[in-house]
Amino acid sequence: xxATAPSIPLHPAAGRRRRMAFGDAVLNAYVLVFFxxxxxxxxxxxxxxxxxxxxxxxxxxxxxxxKWFAELPADTRFVQGLLHSLIIAGGVIVLSIPLxxxxxxxxTRMQSKANTLLYTVLVSPVLMPGVVLGVTTMIxxxxxxxxxxxxxxxxxxxTSFIAxxxxxxxMARLQRQDRTLEEAALDLGAxxxxxxxxxxxxxxxxxxxTACLIAFLQSIxxxxxxFFAIGSSWTLVTEIGSRMRFGLSPMINAIGVIFIAITxxxxxxxxxxxxxxx
Amino acid sequence: xxxxxxxYGRGMTALFFALVAAWILLMILAPxxxxxxxxxxxEDRAGATAMVAIDIDRAYTEKFQLDQEAADIRALDMPAAxxxxxxxxxxxxxxxxPSAGGLPxxxxxxxxxxxxxxxxxxxxxxIAARVAELETAIADLEAKEDTSSGEAGMQExxxxxNFTTMSGIHFRIFLLTLLYAFCVTVxxxxxxxxxxxxxxxxxxxxxxxxxxxxxxxxxAINELLxxxxxxxxxxxxxxLNGVFDALGLIDMEAGEGIRFVASNGAVFLVMVYAYVLxxxxxxxxxxxTLDKNQLEAARDLGASSWRIxxxxxxxxxxxGIAVGAIMTFMLSAGSIAAPEIVGRGLxxxxxxxxxxxxxxxxxxxxxxxxxxxxxLVACVIFIFATMRLFKVGIRDIAK
Numbered sequence: 065x066x067a068t069a070p071s072i073p074l075h076p077a078a079g080r081r082r083r084m085a086f087g088d089a090v091l092n093a094y095v096l097v098f099f100x101x102x103x104x105x106x107x108x109x110x111x112x113x114x115x116x117x118x119x120x121x122x123x124x125x126x127x128x129x130x131k132w133f134a135e136l137p138a139d140t141r142f143v144q145g146l147l148h149s150l151i152i153a154g155g156v157i158v159l160s161i162p163l164x165x166x167x168x169x170x171x172t173r174m175q176s177k178a179n180t181l182l183y184t185v186l187v188s189p190v191l192m193p194g195v196v197l198g199v200t201t202m203i204x205x206x207x208x209x210x211x212x213x214x215x216x217x218x219x220x221x222x223t224s225f226i227a228x229x230x231x232x233x234x235m236a237r238l239q240r241q242d243r244t245l246e247e248a249a250l251d252l253g254a255x256x257x258x259x260x261x262x263x264x265x266x267x268x269x270x271x272x273x274t275a276c277l278i279a280f281l282q283s284i285x286x287x288x289x290x291f292f293a294i295g296s297s298w299t300l301v302t303e304i305g306s307r308m309r310f311g312l313s314p315m316i317n318a319i320g321v322i323f324i325a326i327t328x329x330x331x332x333x334x335x336x337x338x339x340x341x342x
Numbered sequence: 343x344x345x346x347x348x349x350y351g352r353g354m355t356a357l358f359f360a361l362v363a364a365w366i367l368l369m370i371l372a373p374x375x376x377x378x379x380x381x382x383x384x385e386d387r388a389g390a391t392a393m394v395a396i397d398i399d400r401a402y403t404e405k406f407q408l409d410q411e412a413a414d415i416r417a418l419d420m421p422a423a424x425x426x427x428x429x430x431x432x433x434x435x436x437x438x439x440p441s442a443g444g445l446p447x448x449x450x451x452x453x454x455x456x457x458x459x460x461x462x463x464x465x466x467x468x469i470a471a472r473v474a475e476l477e478t479a480i481a482d483l484e485a486k487e488d489t490s491s492g493e494a495g496m497q498e499x500x501x502x503x504n505f506t507t508m509s510g511i512h513f514r515i516f517l518l519t520l521l522y523a524f525c526v527t528v529x530x531x532x533x534x535x536x537x538x539x540x541x542x543x544x545x546x547x548x549x550x551x552x553x554x555x556x557x558x559x560x561x562a563i564n565e566l567l568x569x570x571x572x573x574x575x576x577x578x579x580x581x582l583n584g585v586f587d588a589l590g591l592i593d594m595e596a597g598e599g600i601r602f603v604a605s606n607g608a609v610f611l612v613m614v615y616a617y618v619l620x621x622x623x624x625x626x627x628x629x630x631t632l633d634k635n636q637l638e639a640a641r642d643l644g645a646s647s648w649r650i651x652x653x654x655x656x657x658x659x660x661x662g663i664a665v666g667a668i669m670t671f672m673l674s675a676g677s678i679a680a681p682e683i684v685g686r687g688l689x690x691x692x693x694x695x696x697x698x699x700x701x702x703x704x705x706x707x708x709x710x711x712x713x714x715x716x717x718l719v720a721c722v723i724f725i726f727a728t729m730r731l732f733k734v735g736i737r738d739i740a741k
Binding site: 091108174260285 | 345346348349350351353354357358359361362365366368369370371372373374376377380533534536537539540551553554555556557558559560562563564565566567568569570571572573574575577579580581584615619647668672673675676677678679682683686694697698701707710711714717718721725736737
């Protein structure tokens with residue numbers, strides 16, 4: 065633009081603005097295409113869940129049906145898998161939140177040279193491939209405690225990185241904390257436990273609740289790590305994965321519709337809530 | 343440390359440290375250490391101890407087969423016993439021979455049905471003798487077996503052999519997987535940078551809310567489902583072939599159709615779709631903090647759009663790009679979901695699948711550990727290279 069600007073010396077700003085408008089239009093058009101790319105495949109998948117055809121398809125439409133949804137509760141492996149998923153997610157939350165709080169408090173309050181090293185170690189599971197996390201956990205529990213891969217190892221493998229996520233969220237919150245309140249409490253003779261219960265925890269509570277939600281979703285949705293750490297047991301998602309590998313069934317689409325519906329509800333609710341606050 | 347003790351007292355500080363220590367030890371360092379150790383322990387499957395183990399296995403297999411045969415023969419006598427309720431005990435040989443002829447359809451005892459009662463009894467006795475012989479042999483061999491090493495009967499030693507015995511094909515798959523992951527990363531950046539830029543620079547609050555919502559929804563939808571939605575499109579009788587059919591390019595009625603899912607390219611495209619959004623949010627977050635007056639200023643000073651992006655926006659967004667690149671690369675290099683579900687065995691393996699097979703099909707955990715370690719090292723190298731290239735520290739990365 066710098067080269068062409070002198071050629072229209074009278075209205076350089078006008079020309080620039082026109083080109084900017086054109087550029088914006090192109091960008092916006094691209095954004096629309098991008099969203100179409102994101103959502104069209106998902107729409108196909110949702111549509112196929114309501115198709116009578118026994119293989120998921122939208123090109124071969126055999127009539128509207130809800131039978132794929134109706135069949136879900138009768139499928140014991142899916143129901144059992146959901147139960148396993150919930151057990152694991154519960155364990156992950158119970159472990160991740162205390163670990164995350166402890167890690168965040170140490171990292172934000174401790175001024176030490178070891179701080180960066182500690183930080184690197186504690187966030188490293190987030191940066192590791194899920195496959196590796198699953199494998200190392202499986203090996204560790206079998207070799208050291210003779211625990212075969214199962215629900216416990218799956219929960220442990222997930223906790224190793226979900227706790228890191230929780231810690232990062234809590235650290236962000238702690239960095240905004242006004243510590244004068246704690247100092248005042250100490251000066252007035254509050255015991256450490258009282259201070260933690262009445263000042264630190266209430267301050268962290270909103271983030272802890274968000275962290276619980278994130279930990280729950282991450283745990284339920286996790287595939288790569290769980291696939292290796294679960295052994296011969298299964299969760300809802302690993303079961304979906306193995307069904308997908310052994311042939312396509314519209315029941316998968318039906319589960320997909322439920323997942324997508326939950327996701328949309330959570331995302332929209334979250335957006336509405338934060339908008340009202342902001 | 344003193345600040346912590348001052349606020350929370352010794353007891354709670356100790357508790358915090360104990361929790362973090364347990365986390366690091368039990369979930370991060372010890373598992374990693376054991377995996378690395380296993381990666382360097384080679385299981386010799388051809389040495390003398392291994393041979394003993396194989397002999398034991400063979401003996402067990404033969405014993406098992408004989409037991410099965412004996413059970414089959416006895417099962418043959420059993421239904422006959424049911425026919426004559428007067429003689430309820432099944433092992434009694436006084437039943438009439440016609441009962442054997444009356445059950446020719448019993449498939450599991452096909453060979454035994456041809457035998458007469460006496461032959462069956464003789465065979466049972468022979469089996470019992472052989473089984474006793476095998477049992478003493480097994481006891482002998484098991485006494486000889488060297489149980490000092492971890493895996494049954496395999497001599498173990500520290501060496502690099504788990505890595506050096508990686509075949510040429512596997513090494514090629516390793517490199518290809520990394521190359522594909524790198525391409526996924528670059529392509530994801532190109533695809534999502536404009537979207538992140540538009541979202542971060544839009545002045546309309548409503549538009550921003552809608553855009554973020556539209557990005558979060560597919561981001562939060564399970565990876566497997568997003569991969570699966572593409573399988574429906576790329577399948578042999580899928581949507582894409584349906585479109586080709588409608589255009590008259592192929593004839594699906596005649597069974598024509600392109601098996602897109604059988605190619606690595608399909609896995610690659612699906613990975614881009616599945617992991618592109620891990621790039622959007624970090625980049626959006628960094629561009630969002632850019633003072634928009636800088637864009638205005640650059641424009642007023644006559645900078646072209648290209649220069650605005652390369653000199654103002656991208657340098658500012660470096661930490662975000664680094665995070666996005668690391669996440670995308672790590673996810674695609676280690677993804678087992680995409681190759682397993684897209685190709686379902688139709689396309690050449692990806693490295694994550696090789697790791698899976700080492701563990702669960704070849705039952706060679708040490709080699710599996712070595713392969714995992716190779717993948718981990720590749721990812722660590724990528725992380726450090728990215729951090730150097732974008733001149734960001736570890737603190738900027740994990741935000």
